[in-house]
Structure formats: C-alpha cells, structure tokens
Amino acid sequence: MTFELTGASRRDFIQASASAAGLMLTFSIAPKAGAADAGVKPLNAFVRVAPDGVVTIMAKNPEIGQGIKTSLPMIIAEELDVPWEMVRIEQADNDPKTYGRQFAGGSMATPLHWDDHRRVGAVARAMLIQAAALAWNCPAGECVTDKGMVIHVATKRRATYGALAAQCSAVTMPDPKTVALKDPKDYRIIGKATPQYDTAKIVSGQPLFGIDVKRPGMLYATYEKAPVFAAKVAACDLDAARAVKGVRGAFVVDGGTALDGLLPGVAVVGDSWWAARKGRKQLATKWAEHPTSQQSSAGFAKRAAELAAGAPQMVTRHDGDVDAALKGAAKTVKAAYAYPFIAHVPMEPQNCTAEYKDGKLEIWAPTQNPESGRQLVARTLGLQPDDITIHMTRCGGGFGRRLSNDYMVEAAWIAREAKAPVKLLWTREDDLHHDFYRPAGFHFFEGGVDAAGNIVAWKNHFVTFGDAPDKPASSAGMSASEFPARFIPNYQLGMSAMPLGVPTGPLRAPGSNALAFVMQSFIDELAEAANADPIAFRLKLLGDQQMVGGSGGYNAERMRGVVKAVAEMSGWGKTKLAARSGMGTAFHFSHMGYFAEVVQAHVAADGQVKVDKVWVAADVGRQIVNPSGAMNQVQGAVIDGLSAALFQKVTIENGAAVQANFDVYPLLRMADAPPVEVRFLKTDYPPTGLGEPALPPAIPALANAIHAATGVRLRELPIDTSLLKA
C-alpha cells in the first residue's frame, strides 16, 4: 500500500509532506465548476449542502479496505460541525486538478490530510457562520455552530446549514491557513468508532466494486499473457476461439517490453465472461523465446550464496570498524536469512471496464493510483490525458497491487479495438502469474556482542535484485539508515544485485515486510548469544536517546514506549507456558508508526504451528481518527503478516511464477487466526497512518516465538514446519 520511494514518486512525496507540514492546503478548495445540483450549493470542492441540511462530502482517495472513504470525510465533518447522520459521502473521480494526488499508498492519507481536511471543514463552517451573520446583521463572532446549525448566542436565533448554504455565495472564503480549528476536547466525530460508510451496501451485496460495473452494450474480455514476463505471441488459433459460442472477437495485442506497461498477449471478447474464457482455452498460444526464461528461485538462491562469498558490489554504509569489532567481540554469530517472492492476491481479481467513443475514453477501475493509470493509458493509446476520465470504484483489496495499472491499460486497449464497452476480468491464475511480486531477498549476517551484552558489530551483505545495487528492482532496495543502523557503533551494510526478469513492486509495508523479519530475528540471535532477555536486550539496543539520526530520524523514545507497553500487556517473562509453547517479540518503525508486538505460539509434535495470541502496542501519535477502522487495520495487518510467515511463497521456474491459485498459494484462514489485542499509546505527535506499519513485526515475533518454543531458529520464509518436529 505504498509507492516505491524512488524517482518521481519520491519527489512528489517529499513535496506533499513538506506542504502538509507547512499547514498548506495541498489542493485547491474552490468549488468545482458544474458541481452544483439544483439547490445544492457547493461550499468548496469537498462539501455540498442541500436545502434539507444533508451534507455531501467528497472522498478524494481510492478505498481499498483501509477505510479512507469514511475517515477522511470524518475529519471534514468534525470541523464543519455537522452530525455524522447528516453526512453523505461520495467517491470522487480521478481529478488531480481539484483534489491533488489521489492514491492509496504508504499509509500516507492520514498524515497528509489530517491538517488540510480539518481546514476544508472549518472554512465551510466559517462561511455558513458569515452567511448567518449577514442575514442577522450581527458580527460573525457572536455566532456559534452546533449540530448543523448556526446559532446567534445572545438572541438564540438559529438557522440550519441547509437554509444558509444558498447564501454562502455572497460571502468570501476565509483564509484556510488561519481559520480557527476546534479544540480536540470538543471532538464528536474524530475519535469515535464509526462503521464504514459503505457497510449497509457491503453486507447486503450491492454493487460497489469494479467487477460489478455494467455498461449498456458491454462485452466481457479475458486477456492471456505469456508465463515468461513480456514474451511475445509466436502463434495462436484465433479462429478456434472465435468459433466458440458467445465469442465476439479475438485478437493479438503486440504490447511492449516494459513490465509495468501493456504486455503482449491475446484478447478474447464475448457476450459473457464465461464465453470469453471458453474461447481463450481454444487459443493454444505459443510464446516466443525470451531471454529471462532460464531464471528460477533456485538459481537466484545459488547465485546469492556465490555473491555472498565475495565482497559486496557496493558498501552502502560503514560506521566504525566492523571487522575489528567482530574480532574483539565476546561472542559472534553468523547467519544467512532468505525470504521468497510473494503475491498480493487481493480478493477481487484485477478488472477494469473501459468505453472508447469519439476519441474519448471512460474508465471504471478499482485502482490505488488512478492518475498514474491515466498517464499510462494516454501514453500507450496515444490519447491526451484530458480525454480520459477515470471513475474510482471500491477496490476488493489492494495491498499495493493496484498501484500498478497494467489491467487498466489492457482494458483500454481491448475496448478501443473491440469498438464496444468492455469489462476485462482476470482469472486468479492470471493474477498469481502476473503480479508485481514482493521481491525475494538474501541477507548474510555477522554480528558480535561484548561481555556486557551490547551489540558491538553488525555486518550485513544484502543480495537483492536489480541492474546494480544502487539501481534495485522496485521495492528491492534498502535504506542505509534501516534499523539497527545508527544504533550500533560498528555497522556495515553491503549490497549486491542480480538481474531480474520478474516484475516486482510494493506490497503492504514494502521493504519492511521482509527487513523486519531478518533484522529482528538476527537481533534475537544476538540476544541469545548474550544470554539476555529479548525485551531487555532490545531496550538496551534502543539506548537512552530520544531522537537518533537528528530531526526526522528514528524516535527511540517512542519505540521504547511501545516495547515496554507490549511487554506489560503480554505478561512477558511472567507467564508460565506449556511445553513447546513460547513467546517472541519484535518491533519495527515504518510509515511513521512505532510498533512492538509479542506473539505466543505453540508448536505441535508434528511441527504444526498454532498462534495462540498476539499483543500489539502502537504509537501513531495523539489522535486516532476512527478507532473502529484503526483496530481493524492493525488486527488485519498482523494476521496478514502471520499468513505470509506461515504460508506464502511464489516460486519462479523457467522465468515464470509456478503457483496459480489458492490451493497452492494458501492464505491464512479462520482456524489459524489468533486473537489480536491492540493498545494505542497516545503521544504528542501528529497522527499517522495505519494501513501498513502493524504488519512487519508480526513475522519476526512469530519466528522468535517458535524459537522460544522449540529452540529452532527459522532463517527462511515461509516457515518450514518439517524443521519443527519434536
């Protein structure tokens, strides 16, 4: 759920973050032209008020299950001082001129919009007050608001927002930068557990998702691509596909070579998706040879070990003298860690509906990143971006997968070619074979502790993917300041890279979802070498400074706070556990959030792992916008992490992904889901996001719990239960 923090995206983030920090609106809030229905006045681009007092608030960002369609409007409604029951929420179209960047990624929406969305609401409220003051011929300062009404305190005159909205055209919008905001103690909506706005529609199965879109005259499409990424079509039997009843067309798409663009393939279009799919089965497509068809997971592991035997291709960071410190250490530990490619598999398979007419393209898409999709479609089809409209549907999960818009450009191309509105729908097999996978990775560690139990040396040779160590594949990089850098006097990070023909990309807590496992597991190994308690050892490592690495660095004080809290919550060190049961802990900082977790697990004699419970202490600042959504995100992220640790692996063979569906790519199910207890520490820092940061520590906390239960150190994901037999 984030962007790769490189290149243009990285710059955009920095600009957006900087402007948020500077209390600037990151987007225009002037009313959108043509937004007014009869009698319904737009106060600004986000807020319309109907004569009956119903307030419509625009939700700017894509909804992927993170609850943003509810929580961002809650922030506006709070400052507008309108009862939540009077609020209707409308999903905005892709419209960056009005709304700025609209994306679901990086757990960024709350930190980016906490300030500006309050100002959007406050400005609208101020305008309603001014309209009342004008009507009542009194100073605005004599008026207050309450539950969707403006009240003149002295005379007790009152008017509803609905009655006042029409008069707001006569008042000027106050300066958003200086408009007064509520005292948080007066909040009625922010901080109150609020069910998702779409709940009634979700539980009754009403159409909400991309897959539910229907257009008049719409055809259904399926698109077959090569198992080896970007291989071209060598031959296929289009006539056999066309001969299937219900098939309306079949054609080859040349496509390009960029893995994130339109790839070569064969489209089959029909009256129903089932007909199109039956047609596709007749294609007997043969694919051209491709230079990456020899790549394999086994080959990568072998090559990584070869590279690890030599010097890293690049030393990214070297503090102190790591080799001398290893020589002088009381104890040293050497360990190799590895994790596999994994897939996003959002529950709703990739799909998109496109309609091309008179040079203009209209798109309905479950996407996390609509503007990027629009630019891709414009480039590929040779259209102007302004001729492309994108409607954002609710997404049946995202997890970072829908930051890439490959399915959008496919739908657009097929619709233009088919000369009809087309809904493209992938099979689950298409999805698992054509993901932007979380990249695999290999870490070769040496570490040392002194006699007092301090880590004195930490050396990591990270073998990753890319054209060079400083040009890693998407989400395959590692920051030189990644923890525990800066906390250990003698620290070295070396990197080597292997070329890769498999598309990779951000998956929920990118980087962190793998790095937390290796770092927090190896820290546990060093704690064991030092004969220290894992929590006490970690607190010692975190030291006694507040900020490490200067402002914008790592707030060790906040991390110590959550580590201590989770130890207390879980009864760490005080709980008597059964044989082959254990508790493990881990912490991780990502997406501006500080998280520490404890997993309690039991390992049966046959090696099967049962997670009994997980405790989470979280610090995401002073205010939780929607406690219900927040809890759900944390519980879900933790179980998502456990699912990855226990089950998930995509194997590359002959340049292609092997696993095709949930029978061989299992996800965690009900019986394996532990209760997850969560505590939010309220600290005096700005509110930050929750889609991602709870996930990373869950994986090493489980691995460390299994070690505590069995004495077996797991250095590879997913967990191999055959190593855990009694």
Next chain:
Amino acid sequence: MAYRLNVNGKVLTADVDDDTPLLWTLRDTLGITGPKFGCGVAQCGACTVHIDGAPMRSCSVPVSAIPAGAKIVTIEGMAADPVGRKVQAAWSELDVAQCGYCQPGQIMSATALLKAKPRPSDADIDAAMSGNICRCATYNRIRAAIKQASGQPVEA
C-alpha cells in the same frame, strides 16, 4: 439452453451453456452481483450461495447440475431471512468489513452455520468458516459477529 432458476424466491430464466457455473449465470446473465468471484476453484468462498439451504461455492456448480426447483438464495436474499438479517446486523454493528469483497460469502457461510447450530462453539466457527478466505484478515471480527448474532458473549 434456457434454465429456470428459483433465485431469492423468484423464478428467473437464464439462457446459458450447460457448463456455465451458477456464479456467472447469476452475475453476468441475471445481474445478481452479490456473489463474488475470487478463485474459480471453490477455494476462497467469495461466491458462496445457499442451494436448498446448504452453502455452496457457486463458481464450481454448473447450472446444469442444479436440481429442478432447487431454491437458490444469494446475499441479496438475506434481508428476507430472519437469521440472515441478524447476521447482517451483527456484521454492521461490529464494522466487520475492511474491503468488504469477501463478506457476502462470509455472511452466507455464517448464516448457514447459525441455522444448523444456533449457538456455535469456536470449533464450530472454525469448521464452518474455513472455506472462506478474508484477505484483509478480519477474522477476529467475523468470529465476534457470529457470536453476537447467536446471542453469545462477544470478547472485546
């Protein structure tokens, strides 16, 4: 050929090939889109409907295999079902969903469970819900909602 299907108490006609799964007959031919496509191989449960009261994965039931006169009930029919309504209410009150895509299938499985076992144990819940994947992993709340709908105490 033309199949007459009793869906949510109405007899509807669908002219589809014999091998067309019920899921696609419902979604593309009859416009009943509550049942969702997730895997196509009866692994994820997003497409769960009731056929004569039994929870079935509609992606893997060809329309020709449905007995004549069988009563098919989808998530759209739950509002007319007293147990289904209770389950939906619990799902709403506990704000179970994240993305919401799997939840129609979860609700169908939970409703079938509660009809068979009005006060299910944790083990009953594990067994009955094991065919439904929630990729967002809302399992804690699904369990709580089933308990709430069955009048049992709900752990925080």
